[in-house]
Amino acid sequence: MDPQPIVVKGLRKSFGEQQVLKGIDLAVNKGEILAVLGKSGTGKSVLLRLLIGLEKADAGLICIRGHETTNLQMDQLNEMRLRVGFLFQEGALYDSLTIAENVAFPLRRHSKMADSERQEKVRTLLHSVGLDKDLEKMPADISGGMRKRVGLARALALDPEILLFDEPTAGLDPITAAEIGMLIQKQREERNVTSIVVTHDMHAAHHFSDRLVMLKEGNILLTGTFEDFQKSKDPFVAQFLSDAA
C-alpha cells in the first residue's frame, strides 16, 4: 500500500518568543483535499511553508510521499519540491516575466522540453485554468483572480502529486472564489492530486474540501467533515461557522 502523501507528527515552530505551532499531528490521504482553517496568525501559512521546506521546524516530523523531509540536504529538498506545487496567497508571479514566461519558468528549469513543446504545455496549462488570452501581459496588468489562476498554472507545470494552497480565495469575489475552488477539485478528479488548502473561508472550504482541520493557538482544535464541525459544541467552532453563514 502506498504511504500517505503527507504525514506530520508533533510539529513545532516558534519565531523568537512566539510559539506558532505547538505540536501538530496531521495525515492526508492520497487524492484528499484537506482544508486548514483558523484565525489569522494561528500558523496556517507557517504549516505550508514548513511542508515545502521554506521554514525549518523546531521539532517534529514531516513525511512527504513516505520520505522524511525535516533534515534533508538542499538537493534532496529540491527533489521533493519538484513533486509539490505551491500556490502563494497573492500568486507570487515574477514581475519581470510575462504570464506565459511565468508558467514556463519551472519547465525551463526542470524539464528538457523543446521550445515548441514547452509553449504548447504552457498554453494547455493556462487553458486549464481558464486563461487563453493575454499570455504576453505582465503580472501587474492582470487582476488578483487572474494572478491566482496563473499561479495555479505555474504550480501545476511539473505535474505535482501534492498541491499546497495558501488562501486561494482570499480577496476574491464569490464567483471567482468558486471557480478557484472548482479548479482545486478538478486537479483531484483528473490527476488524483492530494491538496492542502489553507483558508479562513469556511464557506469555500465546505464546497471544495473532503475534510477540515481547525487550528487554534498553535494546536489542532478539531478535525473532521463539515458535518462534524456543525455538530461541534465548541464555541470557537460555532462562532467560525456562524460568521461564515
Added chain:
Amino acid sequence: MATSVSAPAPQVRPTVNPMDFVSSGIEWFGELGVFCVRVAKAMFTLPFEWSEFVHQLDATGSKSLPLIALAGSATGVVLSLQSRASLVRFGAKGMLPTMLVFSIVKEMGPIITGLVASGRIGAGIGAELGSMKVTEQIDAMEASAVNPYKYLAATRILACIVVLPLLTIAADACGILMGWIANTLTEPISLQYFINTGINGVSFSDFLPPTLKTAVFGMIIGTVSSFQGMRTRGGTEGVGRSATSSVVLSSLFIILADVILVRLILVFFPT
C-alpha cells in the same frame, strides 16, 4: 462643573543601548558571511545561469552607461576648468593634458564610477530583490526548486564585477574628451595633441590597476545590494529601507575599499 486638566505625562524616550548596536552589527556581518558562502557555492555549481547573467549585464551595464558617462564628463570639465588657472599661475599650462588624464585614469574615474554605480545599480538591485522578497517571489522560486542565491544573487554580483571596469573606461574616456573640450573653448588645441600629451605621462600600470580595482567595487555593490534586498522585511517600507541601505552601505564600503586598494596598488605597482 470644574474640570481638572492634568499635565501631560512626560514622554519616555527609548534608550539606545550601545551593546545592542554592536550586537546587531556583529549579527549583520555574520549573516553577510553566511550569504557570501551560499552565493559562492551557488556560483560554482553548474549549470551557469547565462541568460539571466546577460540580462543583468544589460540592466547594470548598458542602462547605467548614460549616467556614468555624464558623471565622467562633468568630472573632466570641472578638473580642466579648476586646474587650468592653477597651472597657468605656476607656468605649467602645458602639463594640463597629462594632469587631467592622470587624475581621471588614476583615481577620479574609478571612484566616481564606483559611487555613481552604487547609487544607480545598488538602489536598483536592493529595491528589486526587496520587492521580490516581500511579495513572496523569492519564496516561490525556492518552492520551484530554483536556488535564488544562484539565479538572483550570483548573476547580479558577477554582472557588477564585469560591468564596473567597463563603465570606468567609459567614464575615463568621457572625462578626457570633455576635459579637452573645456580646455579648447579657452585655448584651442587639437584632440590628437591633447591625448598624445596626456597619455605620454601615463604608463599602463597607472591605468590597469585602478581600472581593475573597480571590479572589487562591483563585487561590493552586487553583494551588499543583493544581501540587503534578500533580507528585506516589512512590506513596501522595508523595500525603501533596503534600497537606501544598499546605496549607503555600498558607498561606505567602496570608500573604505578604495583606501585599502590604493595602498595595495602603491605597494605592488610603485610609481
